[in-house]
Amino acid sequence: MNAFPRSLPTDQTLYERLEVNGISRRDFLEFCGRLAVVLGLSEAAGARLAHALQAVRRPSVIWIQLQECTGCVESVLRTVEPTIGSLVLDVVSLDYSHTIMAAAGHQAEAALQQAMKENAGKYLLLVTGSVPLADGGVYTTIGGRTAKAVLEEAAQGAAAIVAVGACAHWGSVQAARPNPTGAVGVAEVIKDKPVINVTGCPPIGDVVTATVAHFLTFDRLPATDSDGRPLFAYGKRIHDQCTRRAHFDAGQYVEVFDDEAARKGWCLYHVGCKGPATFSPCPIFQWNGGISWPIGAGHPCLGCTERNFWDTMTPFYGRLPDVGGFGVERTVDIMGAALAIGATAGVAAHAIATGVHQVRERRKLAVLPPDAGKE
Amino acid sequence: MAVTKVVVDPITRIEGHLRIEAQADGGRITNAWAHSTQFRGIEIVLQGRDPRDAWAFTQRICGVCTVVHAVASCRAVEDALEITIPPNANLIRNLIHGMQFIQDHVIHFYHLHALDWVDVISALKADPAGTARIARTVSSWPNNSETHFRAVQDRLKKFAGGGQLGIFTNGYWGHPAYKLPPEVNLLAVAHYLEALDWQRDVIRVHTIFGGKNPHPNFLVGGMASAINIEGTATINAERLVDIQGMIRRAREFVEQVYWPDLVAIAGFYKDWAAIGGGVPHFLAVGEFPEADVRDLDRLYFPRGIILDKDLSKVHPYDHQLVQEYITSSWYQYSGGDGVGLHPWEGETRPAYTGPTPPYDSLQERDKYTWMKAPRYEGKPMQVGPLSRMLVAYASGHAEAKDLVGQALGKLGVGPAALFSTLGRTAARGIETVLLARRMEVWFAQLVERIKSGDTRTFDKSRWEPSSWPATAQGYGYLDAPRGALGHWVQIADGKIARYQCVVPSTWNCSPRDGQGQMGPYEASLVDNHPLARPEEPLEILRTIHSFDPCMSCGVHVLDATGAPVVSVKVQ
Secondary structure, three states: OOOOOHHHHHHHHOHHHHHOOOOOOHHHHHHHHHHHHHOHHHHHHHHHHHHHHHHHHOOOEEEEEEEEEOHHHHHHHHOOOOHHHHHHHHHEEEEEEOOOOOOHHHHHHHHHHHHHHHOOOOOEEEEEEEEHHHHOOOOOOOEEEEEEHHHHHHHEEEEEEEEEEEHHHHHHHHHHOOOOEEOOHHHHHHOOOOOEOOOOOOHHHHOOOOOOOOHHHHHHOOEEEOOOEEHHHOEEEEEHHOOHHHHOOOOOOOOOOOOHHOOOEOHHHHHOOOOOEEEEOHHHHHHHOEEOOHHOOOOOOOOOOOOOOOHHHHOOOOOEEEEEOOOOOHHHHHHHHHHHHHOOHHHHHHHHHHHHHHHHHOOOOOOOOOOOOOO | OOOEEEEEEEOOOOOOOOOEEEEEOOEEEEEEEEOOOOOOOOHHHHHHHHHHHHHHHHHHOOOOOOOHHHHHHHHHHHHHHHOOHHHHHHHHHHHHHHHHHHHHHHHHHHHHHHHHHOOHHHHOOOOHHHHHHHHHOOOOOOOOOOHHHHHHHHHHHHHOOOOOOOOOOOOOOOOOOOOEEEEEEEHHHHHHHHHHHHHHOHHHHHHHHHOOOOOOEEEEOOOOEEEEEEEOEEOOOHHHHHHHHHHOOOOOOHHHHHHHHHHHOOOOOOHHOOOOOOOOOOOOOOOEEOOOOOOOHEEEEEEEEEOOOOOOOOEEEOOHHHHEEEOOEEEEOOOOOOOOOOOHHHOOEOOOOOOOOOOOOOOOOOOOOOOOOEEOOOEEEEHHHHHHHHHHHHHHHHHHHHHHHHHHHHHHOOOOHOHHHHHHHHHHHHHHHHHHHHHHHHHHHHHHHOOOOOOOOOOOOOHHHHHHHOOEEEEEEEEEEOEEEEEEEEOOHHHHHHHHEOOHHHOOOOOOOOOOOOOHHHHHHOOOOOOOOOOOOHHHHHHHHHOEEEHHHOOOOOOOOOOOOOOOOOO
């Protein structure tokens, strides 16, 4: 028997809830300020965030997991600023989450149905995992239903959908050639709702929570590039923000791992770094509270925020533009155009072409303005 | 009594998609089936690719045990190409994998398993002063104060009082199988919240060495994180001090919170030391090489097999005696469904014969899962913490024997109690304590090596494909948090010709084989197993969660083309 009612209306605002939970107004305002920075907003927007978050009730969030590895959920569990983690628990009502919910089986299914019904048209749907369409969808079933059926039902009453991670974005590793199960991303199945792609394998957890906060605050999803990725996180190329960029410009490269150049922290372009072809928040947000990031720890970028990266960015240790997706024969201009698919095309293509040119010329000075990829 | 059909799908608080079906009669489970309902085909994807990339692909098999496939893959390729990684790289991998174990086991206990034993709603009735009294008798953890427990309880009251129970909606609160007093429930809830903060701190060992978590970066031949104590963008003194702090905080939490909580909670559930034993055979491939990975005498957790619960003898393990069966699985073999194939000869042709979704029932069908059935010399094997601790105990591992003995003494039970649902959960805690202590040894060894002037982290001698033989094959073993793992790779002309993984959850979640032998999940559910209310399957969750299922790991597939096999090299 359940000792408590499963859902009752509440008239507490978010801020009131936080207050009784021992979070001071000062902490709350600080949190809003940090959130504004994460979202790339001005300081004044922090006050607006604070105002909006104080007015909302805990909105329903439903998180479904399809064909995937749970890495994206783990990434969200690592959102680092401790108050952000607890605020996410307190800001939303997470009504369905395969990984952490208490109920299983019929009780889990009932919780999902109840949340969808009570919050019809209002809940935010988070999706991790791809949708295997081959052979009638038999490659992933949940409660006896296909991933496609589960997604379509959950999407029906959603106000908006956040596709979390590369699998939900475009299928990721199981969709790499030859894509044995016919895996596709959310937006290929759901066409009548806004779908935002918080991509990466996995994405940085804080980008997921910031996207959710943006939706709750402004009642709409953040602005995106042409591949549905939020600009506040994916608007800039790694290469343009890289902590090792000065070494690229100076022609200082790691030639093989653990050489003297590696021990000096030089540029990883020659050992396969895909930073010049990748739009990602990694160099700015960094990982796990900003302690490091892949290039910072000496490994080349794999390009995991780009569509089809398992095919276009491999071999991972091959040097751009010699990797599979581009081909040696292509000119740098064609390569630049191909790379610009998801980004703000023209200038980014120019920036990449310029970057490659730089490699060839080994120029000593940067020629790109710091915000070249953004316009 | 009439037989009741039970279906639990989804099994939540696990990784991936698992369905359990069962039959119950008179409060007992009489039959059970484990169904894996997800298939991804990552090994098909690997064919024809650069073997140095394989770690990244196989790592994405699972984002919970996010380092184990990457390391196993590196070891398989390094075995094939006869690469010996520098000692520093081995120590760094041990520190990364060790922290994976510790963080993963603590998350499993508090966030995946605890709600099977802890009634969250009952904690509302607790006397926080009583909770503090209990807590102080088992641990000196600074937060074990009445003030802290009262604050947690107040927070919980507001949460529940608001009417939106979120992740606690529809839990089995008030079920008669919950036995903890309210004060102990409150203790567990408080530490559930603390563990959430703790885990994201200590896991940053991965971020420093691998750039991120989940899915940190690895490298065939060593590690990419160069060591230069004078450098600004390398492993330097500042980074080492960070890591040292994380290792210290990991040990403090494990020794002062996780382990005392586990023992305290287990004391109320001693009846579960006679429930859910299941398959009596236990396999550990061994882990944490303290010298070269090929030196099997230098593994911190030893390798071996226990048969028929007989702790007087540890049998040797030979990977060539592993075979996979598909009698009950949605695949076909060219030689018929009755044969078992070693991974080198393995083939997988997905061939779904289940009902068209949506479906209500899979039980009593000949084929019912995407999971294959690995067997060792024809026998099913349990793998995981219990197997490792039994093999260590029976091998005379002094620290393991001591800690197992302490745990049994505190609970007032004998070694036979280990063969149970409670035994699996306790063994996970025991090995976490061992590793939390051992991490300090590995860290000190790394620092000593650096002090002596050895900063090498990578062996470049076989990095370039031009240095590789025309064909090669390798076996990478690794004992992961959830148990024995193997990767088998065959390389031809610089590309992957064949790739195969046999994974912990494949062993544990395996279906019936050609001889009708159940896999470990199934066998445990029919071993003296209660089910008080078939419509509220709390007891099933306890036993299944005691294995810590990781379903995405378990299902894999080899090439569908049946590429020719090169000669088998004996490990």
